[in-house]
Amino acid sequence: MKYQAPKGVKEYLPPSSALFERVREALISPARMANYQLMELAIFEETEVFTRGVGESTDVVSKEMYTFTDRAERSLTLRPEGTAGVMRAVIESGLDRGALPVKIWYAGPFFRAERPQAGRYRQFYQVGIEAIGSEDPLLDVEVISIAAKGFAALGLTGFELVINSLGDSESRNAYRQALTEYLLTLSLDEATRQRVQLNPLRVLDDKRPEMIKALASAPSILDFLNDTSRAEFDVVQQGLADLGIKYTINPRLVRGLDYYTKTTFEFVHPLLGAQSGIGGGGRYDGLMESLGGQPLSGIGFGIGVDRVILACEAEGIELLQERELACFIVPLGAQFERQALKIASELRDQKLRVDLAFGGRALKGAMKAADKSGARYAFVLGERESQSQEVELKELASGAVQSIRLSDLPQFLIRSLGANS
């Protein structure tokens, strides 16, 4: 085999591509219902959109970006996440000068140059939403609920929601100081020591057992929230309770991107293995401003389509519904193929899913193909049918045959299949 997809690129081919479509659609639908509108965005951006937006100190920016130079020596980067690009587009288009909040959804591929493993790919797919220009904590609740609805629509039951608040800048600064002081009392490896300098909150994200142990008695962000931040976090919690959304609070949930403030959240699925986060997000206060826009707050999430698919598989959810082919036409020899294709074309115009045997196959082989196609009905088209304009329509599952005029065929198929083609 000479060529293969680049390392870490997950592709979806038939038949599982149908599953991909379904999952993505299920995740998008709740956002549409809540009046979020599509942005079909650039897949690469000026590198600065990410270095300034996502933050230089993050792993994503410091070592995971696909960055290249174009012919005019501009530095461009394949988008590693969605929020920064949405902000750039909102600012560029002036959408933030209209009605607020601006509610956006997007979906598509993202790229990070990481070592691939189960559930982690170099090209991966996300569905995301952003609500920009309102500080209302109930908007946080809406955003979280939309993610939860998507999972539920797929029949997922095993996912868990974890939330936290990083507080406003005042709360966060106070906490950062206390945390830094605490961390400096520990004996840390070099990498962690650097992280303390860059962004001490991210040390909390460390999943190594010895670090988790060492962090057990670290100060909690929740003790540093000022009155405003605390009140807002309470509203979020009450709002989730109102909607019947279960959650747990994890004061260590900080997430890896620098722009998060106040509410952060993550959906995890315990059946998934090492990469168990199926979606996550949070509020960001300074992001728009840092990209040259107005100081507007926003909140959003990104859901990993690939991981949701894995979660569905782990829960044994059967998403591959049979796409029933209405009819399969078997032309008797090459000379009837043209007619068969014409009939198929007309049936397809009636929104009927139809296929036929190509290549002048022998009757037996063509009937086998009909069988394999999973079509509900099949019929042979040869000299007799062509003359009489009447075919022997066979229901493949039962073997039952009935004569039907070609002119009556569309109506018959529509009636017997309903609208499920």
Place this chain on the structure above:
RNA sequence: GUGGGCGUAGCUCAGCUGGUAGAGCAUCCGGUUGUGGUCCGGAAUGUCGCGGGUUCGAGCCCCGUCGCUCACCCCA
């Protein structure tokens, strides 16, 4: 970037202590008149990941390399 496991037909895999490559499934053709699923017969498909070494002889052993995969790190 670091570590573990694995690379044999399109797919899933077998291949005994090294003797010169197989099964099942899938594909295609056929089992005499224009109807599939079961059954029967037949056909096609491999540089055994690649390169080197040891040996009379390597799919099996050794070294290197590439790829896949899982995990660390981090995240969707």
